[in-house]
Amino acid sequence: MQPKTSPSRARGHGKIAAARQKPGLDAAAVAKSLAERLPRPMPVAVRVSGRAKNVVLRLLPGRGLEVVAPAGVGGHLLAQAIDARREWIAATFDRLAAEGVTIGPAADFQRPARLVLTAFGREWGVSYAARDRAGGCTLVLRGPGQVAVTGAVDDPAAVAGALAAFCRDRAAALLGPALAEVSRESGLAYTGLTVRAQRTRWGSCTLKGRISLNFTLAFLPWELCRLVLYHELCHTVELNHSKRFWDLLERHVPGCRALDAQLSSARHHLPGWLGAAGGSGVS
Ligand SMILES: [Zn+2]
Known part of the structure; x- marks a missing residue:
């Protein structure tokens, strides 16, 4: 255990009171489902402790996330504990990575069972089938809300x-009409749209009113995604971040500065698997 990475020292955010007694849980199965909720890929181990009073999360270098569960606590409460600490997990993981400390080996990459484009309320279940394919993975639609990945599914x-390629295509198909609608509502016109994977920015706008949007906006809550659409559309009038720009944005999105502050730490909304996507993802 590394004291400085222990959430119990970080304003107690890691603690969620044990609510009610339940029979013992399948630690391995619960750990697997918890791993899918994480904002970064890493192994998860669940340890039931008779002495623990609260759920405690610890990031252990080289081992991943340890979840200490009081006896009788069910998987649902552990999932809540993880969800409540997503931001802390991502920030701590990234800070340690910047210091050269690896939390989990890349081999412990967790394949997601679901793809969720939160901003648009769209969701797909994902199934995997290994095939003898040297050329990577193929993704096909298997009906509404279901996709299948075949090929090198262990890579x-x-x-x-x-x-990421699938999500980028879907995000582009959803962000286009959304931007058009916000443009109509606001009367702020733009000349073109490109949706792509951008490493550091949610969006941008050129002098000629051409807007670029990061496809990962689709993973954010709609409120934050919408803010970026308005932000870029306001740049078609004010190509800067002057007071006039913020006044204009405030007229269209009341409370925009507080929302903008949320945006700066919004990366924790991005799914953990995205980090393994290399050039297709964001870092
Ligand atoms: Zn801007």
């Missing part, structure tokens, strides 16, 4: 690349 970069 994290290949899987993440196929998932």
Whole structure:
């Protein structure tokens, strides 16, 4: 245990009171489902402790996330504990990575069971089938709300690349009409749209009113995605971040500065598998 990475020292955010007694849980199965909720890929181990009073999360270098569960606590409460600490998990993981400390080996990449474009309320279940394919992974639609990935499904970069390409296409198909509608509502016109994977920015706008949007906006809550659409459309009038720009944005999105502050730490909304997608993802 590394004291400085222990959430119990970080304003107690890691603690969620044990609510009610339940029979013992399947630690391995619960750990697997918890791993899918994480904002970064890493192994998860669940340890039931008779002495623990609260759920405690610890990031252990080289081992991943340890979840200490009081006896009788069910998987649902552990999932809540993870969800409540997503931001802390992502920030701590990234800070340690910047210091050269690896939390989990890349081999422990978790394939997601679902793809969720939160901003648009769209969701797909994902199934995987290994095939003898040297050329990476292929993703096909298997009906409404279901996709299948085949090929080198044990190769994290290949899987993440196929998932990211699918999400990018879907995000583009959803962001286009959304931007058009916001433009109509606001009367702020633009001349063109490109949706792509951008490493550092959610969006941008050129002098000629051409807007670029990061496809990963689709993973954010709609409120934050919408803010970026308005932000870029306001740049068609004010190509800067002057007071006039913010006044204009405030007229269209009341409370925009507080929302904008949320946006700066919004990367924790991005799915953990995206980090393995290399050039298709964002870092
Ligand atoms: Zn801007």
